[in-house]
Amino acid sequence: MTFYEHISELRAELSASTSAKEIRQIRRELNAALTKLARGQAGFDTAFGSV
Numbered sequence: 001m002t003f004y005e006h007i008s009e010l011r012a013e014l015s016a017s018t019s020a021k022e023i024r025q026i027r028r029e030l031n032a033a034l035t036k037l038a039r040g041q042a043g044f045d046t047a048f049g050s051v
Contacts, residue, residue, distance in 0.1 A: 006033060010030040
């Protein structure tokens with residue numbers, strides 16, 4: 001599974017969830033994944049942005 005697929009799956013789970021506890025858990029996982037993605041993109045931009 002790609003990172004993008006993982007984020008998409010978490011978003012789908014979040015929209016289908018009804019349990020407050022489950023929603024909080026999925027939001028934590030989604031926020032962590034989005035943060036990791038943003039850091040990776042920033043690193044890529046730093047490494048290859050001036051090329």
